[in-house]
Structures are given as structure tokens and as C-alpha cells.
Amino acid sequence: MSDTATSGARPTLAAVAELAGVSASTASLAFSGSGPVSAATRERVLAAAEQLGYGGPDPRAAALRRGRSGVVGVVMEDRLADAFRDPMNVAMLDGVADEAGAAGASLLLLTESGGELSHLTSAPMDAAILVGCSTRIDESVDRLRLRGLPVVAVEAEERAGVFTIGLDNRRASAEGARHLRSLGHERVAVVALPLQPSSGSAPLPADWETRTTSHTALERLRGVRDVYPEFDGAVATGSTVDAGLEAGRLVLSLSPRPTAVIAQSDLLAVGVLRAAEEAGLSIPDDLSVLGFDGIRPELVRPWDLTTLVQPAQEKGRAAGAAVVRLLAGEEPAAASFTCQLHVGRTTGPVTRSLPS
Amino acid sequence: MSDTATSGARPTLAAVAELAGVSASTASLAFSGSGPVSAATRERVLAAAEQLGYGGPDPRAAALRRGRSGVVGVVMEDRLADAFRDPMNVAMLDGVADEAGAAGASLLLLTESGGELSHLTSAPMDAAILVGCSTRIDESVDRLRLRGLPVVAVEAEERAGVFTIGLDNRRASAEGARHLRSLGHERVAVVALPLQPSSGSAPLPADWETRTTSHTALERLRGVRDVYPEFDGAVATGSTVDAGLEAGRLVLSLSPRPTAVIAQSDLLAVGVLRAAEEAGLSIPDDLSVLGFDGIRPELVRPWDLTTLVQPAQEKGRAAGAAVVRLLAGEEPAAASFTCQLHVGRTTGPVTRSLPS
DNA sequence: CTGTTAGCGCGTTCAC
């Protein structure tokens, strides 16, 4: 089947132009439509192209010549499967695709898994968006900036040379924590997102602040600490229900058992709710559970999860728009988003009838 | 912040070579590592590069010269958000990324939404994978083939010039239908995936066979007809729980009410289960529900859905591997996958105690 | 409206 594809000599613009009896530049204009070409000439060029089986200008050559490839790289830290499993990432990507797509760009999916930065250097793209950033993005950023590419980072520490899309992770987490405190909770535990690229399921280490490279996880932890100077917790292996279940078991086996669990994502929260169910705890009487993200309710059914709703798609749109602006040589407007506390039915006042 | 990125003249390989006191070709070899260069020379070149702030060879130029950009296009029909919402697509993409990524390729996300084929012609890529194909892919395929790009299609009709990854949709659907018939069901209704790119929620038209452009939907419908020559149904607006709920309400309001519903995806099946719940029906006594796909159980909780489990990730791997082979000029091994019936607890024998 | 003239930045022959 690959005959046509493999067959050596594809026709070139020059060949088409010759057959049509026009110059190469005229033929080029006939295809790009970006210049004044008479209808008759265009016809002739197109006819010649069809006759020769010419499929239009080679994008690679056009990219070189124009200095633009129309491609925006989206760099994720995880494997793609992990990234896609989180509805937040998907919503964000969708926002990016919306904005960038409208501007005629396509998205190139890249991962920096395992320190493999080679793709960042060799992939043809005009700009890059870093998502799910760690605080150790410096190396990636350096590579990209060295190539002269505009870089947009979502939820990252402010950094020179990078346009950052912010989210008030710390403030929002603190707000959630205050909600729990106002309900009388004293012993809260956190189920955290991975602190580092590939950390295993484990109790939250005391020195989390210095050991966390995930900006998002770190800020959310700080937010909790702003309200509860002391808290226990566990670290999950990813933002999945299973990871939440595992970590949930961990925190529920602490003694004294916490009366509330702050999960750093809704997926994790669902896992915690499952763990609670396993342990025969009733929600919210025996245990309050707080999530983060605000994923679609159908996924957290049958619960009505108390959570911090973040505008994920808007974040993506902002990132996409920022890239478009940067590519146009303009300075994008600063963009920072805020989360909103949704009080559902998984948090309630602390009760006294606790078994040990 | 965009100073560095925007600042006009980026250093070129030639400049680096000059500073290092070597020829451009030597400098090129020093970077690509694909030729004999003495360690000392390489050092000098790298030092010069660092001094000049040179970020390595420009991928666009390299792509033109080599005739390869290292990019594989993944073409989806929907908006990205819709595509990502279905775990099957995600699993498949993951498989593709695995194989293609291992071969050093990155994935370029493309959509052919709204007949916008322009991206297919202008995106720099070495090959394309078509997923979620309609029977109307001919136009897209033609464009791609004209460019000389190898094309792999997942679950599409066999077509010259396209390497197809198959799935036994028809046989599997028939197997599921037979399962229902063996349980005594006579009146079954289908909740179908969209028959065409943007069809609304509606009763299944009698002439579905001629009006369906989605290859997958069509084959699955045929499989059902192989067992139940007559059946009713509804068409959903997408592969989502909400769409399933809506379509589910439709089929449950048919009279006489079907005793079993065959959903064309698990997400749709979950929607149908919700609709059944709404209607106060108990599963599987009042209604049997059959899904398709075999998404992770946690998503169909608390039910144990009877469904046809398909090897989505394997499909993706096969597609990725096929692309890699085609790019290497080899003929890929034919790849066709089969689904397996998982009998859960959402299907059961038909009972006589049916209210109208 | 159309043709001419130059490259875009690099990888690859070849010789030496």
C-alpha cells in the first residue's frame, strides 16, 4: 500500500509552476492565496498541480522559510495516560486548543518524562506551554528559551522569561481549611498530590516544604498550614481515584483518626471517600472530606463533594491566548485565576461520638 | 519578558562553527553526534555554542533537510474535549504515544472539525493516524496521501493506501446481542453513538444503515441486527454519560418498553443506568443494560457493567507501531483486534412482572 | 498582476 507514499520523487512547486507556465513565486501565491493572483492563473496552477499529483507546498519548507511552523508545544511532566486521566488537564488542554486552534496553531504533545529533554530541543514548534509544572522546570525553560521560544507556564513559580498563568492554590486551600475549622475540626489530614515526579504512596514527610518540587502541591500544602499549623497526611502516587484510595487508607489508619481529610484533587477525594466507606465510616458524620478542582459532578456521584472549583478551561484558554499574543510579539495581559469553595455534603460539623 | 525570545538574530550553526574555528559541517556533526568528530573539537564547538547562546540546530531547517520532522499527526474528528472525555480515546492515544514516542516521534493533535482540512495540508508531519473515523474519511485521506504521507486509520473501512487497525465491532456486538437473547430478551433497544459528525439526540432512524457515516457505530448496529433483525433505538450526541442519560430516557419511554438496552459505549451505558434509576427500574430485574468498551470499573461504579471489553491501548500501540514501520519503509504486520464479553451484573434473565 | 533574485539554516555528499 505504501507505494504512493514511498515513491521517491514528489512533485515540487517549481515543477508545478513550470507546467503551468508561471514563475515559482506566482505559483506560491496561488496556493497561499496571500497575494494578488488572477483567477485564470490560479486555475492554471491548480490544474497543473492536480495533473502532477502535487499536494500543496511542503509545510517543512514553508516553516523554514517563514520561520513559523504553526505548532505550539504542550509540555507535560507525566506520561500522557496519567495526564489525560485527570479531567483538569483535559479541560485545560481543551481551553488551549480552543484559543490556539482559533489562531491556526496545532498542538504538539510533549513529555519531559525521565529527564528526556531531547524532544524539547528537537521538536519543531513556535512556542511552548508548560503544564503541571514542578519547581524544577528551570532546565526545560532554559532549553526552550535558548531556542528563542516564548514560554508560558501554568501554575508555576514566577520566573523571568516565562509568562505565568496563576491559580490561587494557597489562598483557596486556606479557604477550604477555614471551612473545616469553622465546622469544629481540629485533626485534619491532607492527601497530597505527588510532591515529586515519581514519589510513592507514603506518609507526608515532616520536611515537605523543602522536598516538594510540584508547585501546585506545595502551594496547596502551604494553604492548609496557614490555617492548621500542624497536620498529618499522606502523599499519593498520582491524581487518580486508586491513588486516593490507597492514601486514604493510610490517613484513616492514623491514630487519633482525623475528623477531616483535605484531598488535593477531586479524584483523590473520591478515593478517600471509598476508603472511608471501606472503613465503615459515614460521610460527613464520621469524616469530612474536602476536594480540589471541581470536576464534573457525575464523576463524584453519588456524593456531592465539597471542593474548591477551579476554572480549568479558562486557565487553558488564557495559556493559549498568551501564546498567541507572544507569537504576535505582543505582551499578554497578566492572567491569574481564583478558585471558589463549593460546599457540598461531604463536609459537616465534627461530632463527639467518635470511636477511637 | 519576551525580549530574549523576540530579539531578532539568533545565532546560527555557521556562526558557532566560525567561533569554534571549524567548518559548519563539522559543527553539525558535533551536535547530531552522527559522525566522527574528535572529542576536543566537539568541546570547542559546544563551548562556542554556549558562549553565543546557541540552542542547537533549528528543527525546522533540520526537518527540511532530512525530509523528516519527527512528528506524527493524530487526527480526531471531534473537538479535543469530546475526544478526551472518552477513556477509550485516551487509552488509545496512550498506546500511540508509547510506540511512537519510543521511536522518537511526538504527537501532533489535529481535528478535522467542520470540514477544516487546512491543517491536514499545512501541518508539518511525517505520517498521520486517523482515529474515530467516519466512512467519509476519503477526503482527508486523499489530502494526506497527496502529500505522500503514510496513513494509518483505526477502526475504518479498508481502503487502498491506508493501513487499517481493525476491531471486530460487528462480531462483538452480535455476541453481546446473543447474550441478551439467551437471557430471553425479545425487545431490545440500542443507544447508538452519533451516526454522523454532529447529529442530535433523536430516535434511531429506520434507514440508519444508509445514513450512518461513523464506521464504528455502523458496524455495531449491524452486529445487533445480525441477532435482532428488528430493534428500536436512539442516537446519542456523543460518547458521554449525559448523552447516554438523555438517549436512555428516550428509549425507556418507548412502548412497549424494551427489556434490554444495548449501549454502544460504556459511558452511554452509565447514562442509561441513570435513566433507569430515574424511572425507578431495578437492574437487571426490570432492565438489562449492555455496554461496550470496558472502561475502568471505578467509572461505572457501583454497577458491574456487562460489556464488551476492547483492547484500546493495544489498538493504539498497533497504530503507533504501524506508523513507525511505514516511516521505515517497511510493510506493517496486519493488526486486528477482538473484544471480549464481560458478563457483569447489569444483564439478567427477562422477567414477566413487567409494568407497561 | 507577474517574474527575478536571493536566501531561510542546515545536512550531506564528496574530497582532502
Add this chain to the structure above:
DNA sequence: GTGAACGCGCTAACAG
């Protein structure tokens, strides 16, 4: 192990 030359396929100026 290294250098010289050439051209990948196209497009942006300008001139006519």
C-alpha cells in the same frame, strides 16, 4: 577527522 560546496522546497522582496 575535517572542510567545501551544494541544494532541501519554498517565500519575501522588489522590479517590471
